[in-house]
Amino acid sequence: MEARTEISSLGEFGLIKRINQGIKNKLPDTIKGIGDDAAVIDLDTGYGLLTSDMLLEGVHFDLTFFPLKHLGYKAIAVNVSDIAAMNGIPHQVTVNLGLSNRFSVEAIDELYEGMKAACTDYNVDLVGGDTSSSLSGLLISVSVFGKVKKDLITYRNTAKPNDILCVTGDLGAAYLGLQLLEREKQVFLANPNMQPELEGNDYVIQRQLRPEARMDVVYELAEAGVLPTAMIDVSDGLASDLLHLCAQSGVGAIVFEDRLPIDDQTFLAATELQISPITAALNGGEDYELLFTVRQDAYELIKNNPKISVIGYVTDNKAEIALHTKGDNRVPITAQGWS
Amino acid sequence: MEARTEISSLGEFGLIKRINQGIKNKLPDTIKGIGDDAAVIDLDTGYGLLTSDMLLEGVHFDLTFFPLKHLGYKAIAVNVSDIAAMNGIPHQVTVNLGLSNRFSVEAIDELYEGMKAACTDYNVDLVGGDTSSSLSGLLISVSVFGKVKKDLITYRNTAKPNDILCVTGDLGAAYLGLQLLEREKQVFLANPNMQPELEGNDYVIQRQLRPEARMDVVYELAEAGVLPTAMIDVSDGLASDLLHLCAQSGVGAIVFEDRLPIDDQTFLAATELQISPITAALNGGEDYELLFTVRQDAYELIKNNPKISVIGYVTDNKAEIALHTKGDNRVPITAQGWS
Numbered sequence: 001m002e003a004r005t006e007i008s009s010l011g012e013f014g015l016i017k018r019i020n021q022g023i024k025n026k027l028p029d030t031i032k033g034i035g036d037d038a039a040v041i042d043l044d045t046g047y048g049l050l051t052s053d054m055l056l057e058g059v060h061f062d063l064t065f066f067p068l069k070h071l072g073y074k075a076i077a078v079n080v081s082d083i084a085a086m087n088g089i090p091h092q093v094t095v096n097l098g099l100s101n102r103f104s105v106e107a108i109d110e111l112y113e114g115m116k117a118a119c120t121d122y123n124v125d126l127v128g129g130d131t132s133s134s135l136s137g138l139l140i141s142v143s144v145f146g147k148v149k150k151d152l153i154t155y156r157n158t159a160k161p162n163d164i165l166c167v168t169g170d171l172g173a174a175y176l177g178l179q180l181l182e183r184e185k186q187v188f189l190a191n192p193n194m195q196p197e198l199e200g201n202d203y204v205i206q207r208q209l210r211p212e213a214r215m216d217v218v219y220e221l222a223e224a225g226v227l228p229t230a231m232i233d234v235s236d237g238l239a240s241d242l243l244h245l246c247a248q249s250g251v252g253a254i255v256f257e258d259r260l261p262i263d264d265q266t267f268l269a270a271t272e273l274q275i276s277p278i279t280a281a282l283n284g285g286e287d288y289e290l291l292f293t294v295r296q297d298a299y300e301l302i303k304n305n306p307k308i309s310v311i312g313y314v315t316d317n318k319a320e321i322a323l324h325t326k327g328d329n330r331v332p333i334t335a336q337g338w339s
Numbered sequence: 340m341e342a343r344t345e346i347s348s349l350g351e352f353g354l355i356k357r358i359n360q361g362i363k364n365k366l367p368d369t370i371k372g373i374g375d376d377a378a379v380i381d382l383d384t385g386y387g388l389l390t391s392d393m394l395l396e397g398v399h400f401d402l403t404f405f406p407l408k409h410l411g412y413k414a415i416a417v418n419v420s421d422i423a424a425m426n427g428i429p430h431q432v433t434v435n436l437g438l439s440n441r442f443s444v445e446a447i448d449e450l451y452e453g454m455k456a457a458c459t460d461y462n463v464d465l466v467g468g469d470t471s472s473s474l475s476g477l478l479i480s481v482s483v484f485g486k487v488k489k490d491l492i493t494y495r496n497t498a499k500p501n502d503i504l505c506v507t508g509d510l511g512a513a514y515l516g517l518q519l520l521e522r523e524k525q526v527f528l529a530n531p532n533m534q535p536e537l538e539g540n541d542y543v544i545q546r547q548l549r550p551e552a553r554m555d556v557v558y559e560l561a562e563a564g565v566l567p568t569a570m571i572d573v574s575d576g577l578a579s580d581l582l583h584l585c586a587q588s589g590v591g592a593i594v595f596e597d598r599l600p601i602d603d604q605t606f607l608a609a610t611e612l613q614i615s616p617i618t619a620a621l622n623g624g625e626d627y628e629l630l631f632t633v634r635q636d637a638y639e640l641i642k643n644n645p646k647i648s649v650i651g652y653v654t655d656n657k658a659e660i661a662l663h664t665k666g667d668n669r670v671p672i673t674a675q676g677w678s
Binding site: 003004005006007008009010012015016018019022023025026027029030032033034038039041043044045048050051052053054056057058059060091092094095096098099101103104105106108109112116123124125126127128129130131132133134135136137139141143145147 | 369
């Protein structure tokens with residue numbers, strides 16, 4: 001009998017590691033393959049960036065509460081976020097769509113409305129893709145091509161000890177938004193006459209349903225003359241993405257609990273749901289903020305930008321990636337993936 | 340009640356047309372958006388090419404007879420074929436994979452073996468992508484980035500009257516291979532003790548399970564100093580792809596039935612399956628050959644290439660795209676899509 005190893009025995013990160021191990025790049029214009037937010041391609045006069053992500057119904061979104069227009073927007077935004085994380089400018093996107101016959105033409109129009117709105121907001125052109133029937137609901141696979149000047153690209157693996165650790169926006173809201181939507185769905189399923197109670201939670205809901213790529217910060221950093229030493233987007237949660245950045249850079253990091261940017265509504269929703277707001281901020285995921293490092297002398301240039309929080313610093317002790325708590329303890333930061 | 344229009348009322352081509360109508364490109368470096376085999380991006384020193392395609396289990400492939408290694412190869416090859424159709428060279432690919440827990444780690448290894456073999460054969464680097472769980476079997480979405488010199492690009496919409504119409508390889512085999520595999524599957528389901536009878540059909544089976552992108556012909560045309568006036572890859576069937584080429588170029592075409600390249604095994608399989616070999620060649624699809632036009636003075640340069648068949652010519656009568664039969668009749672060529 002042939003050997004059968006369950007995917008679950010490796011977990012998400014183990015499986016990805018196993019796949020990536022066997023892949024060797026050979027072309028001279030492949031500057032960076034797997035392992036960063038986007039691949040980097042030499043275009044002579046600059047670098048090209050290529051990234052791709054898939055959203056699957058029932059895995060990444062639940063159409064009982066996810067409006068198609070928002071979903072279309074999100075599908076583009078999360079891919080643009082990967083280009084932002086390379087300090088790049090997105091240019092062209094392709095969209096592959098799988099559709100079951102449950103969807104009407106009007107539903108598809110709505111989905112495209114959202115995608116087109118995102119294309120307008122991020123100034124990208126939708127240039128291609130593929131539409132096919134699907135046996136299993138809605139599938140959206142998006143690829144983005146972007147460009148960046150060679151001296152402006154930011155990788156994950158170039159953070160240096162004593163750099164300042166920064167994050168944009170706030171964390172944990174998208175995760176709590178999802179928990180609230182899931183809860184209201186259960187209430188509705190139990191009693192279809194109940195109306196969802198989401199008042200006062202509009203911000204956390206919006207963070208889940210309509211995340212934005214932080215292209216605004218990419219432009220603002222350039223205007224301020226700040227080039228991050230390393231950057232990654234926060235899609236899996238701050239903890240997981242910080243671990244990637246540190247592992248690839250061969251550095252450690254200390255994050256101050258009291259510096260984590262958490263919105264007031266996130267605190268309220270966390271209390272309502274009996275979830276620690278710190279856990280939501282560290283492990284929630286889907287924030288699509290930018291986590292980046294800068295040299296200490298850049299501090300003066302970013303400290304007045306309300307979109308940027310300094311949350312800690314980089315160390316040369318790669319064995320320690322820790323949260324410095326309000327009670328002055330150091331707690332190791334650990335990641336979670338799907339299994 | 341809201342309006343609900345079924346997708347089936349538009350059909351595949353109608354739906355794609357509706358989606359594409361609403362899409363306007365704005366960036367100065369978007370040279371070509373939707374409407375050709377790949378999007379074309381200005382890179383200053385040349386053009387970039389971007390294309391993306393999705394293969395879904397149960398829609399595009401049936402794993403009861405499709406070996407995973409071949410499937411991995413095919414997923415790359417069909418995308419490379421779109422780059423070939425622009426007369427371009429493929430460079431980087433990204434692969435998004437959706438996997439249900441039915442798949443073992445060994446199965447995923449096999450799939451990647453096939454993808455890596457294709458990457459080696461076509462000299463492309465696998466540079467990124469996304470792996471996620473799926474509720475519905477296996478999904479593969481591949482994007483390819485390629486490059487082409489600005490004066491060597493070939494579009495679909497530039498065929499001229501009196502050009503010669505050429506096609507590479509032979510047609511109809513992949514479709515008949517699929518019909519044979521489907522038939523043997525039904526036999527096996529009815530009686531699991533029956534062994535599949537595929538002897539003597541190895542070529543048509545191989546054309547279905549392991550198609551090749553015609554990069555060889557792209558290189559040979561360049562060596563011969565032949566620049567096609569227009570080119571498209573034959574993925575939906577010669578009829579459908581010829582109609583695209585003619586409609587976009589604003590021309591007509593005459594195809595000679597007795598010039599259609601059809602392999603001996605294709606004739607045999609067609610007889611066995613009681614399918615017209617001409618219908619298979621015109622409407623079968625999945626050949627991944629190149630359909631292209633050249634100026635008449637290029638005839639001497641290609642006539643001795645055994646991989647290329649001259650099948651007809653381009654006319655200025657865009658109302659007539661017809662098959663000139665062996666009996667000297669003219670039959671309009673029509674296309675088929677999914678509905």
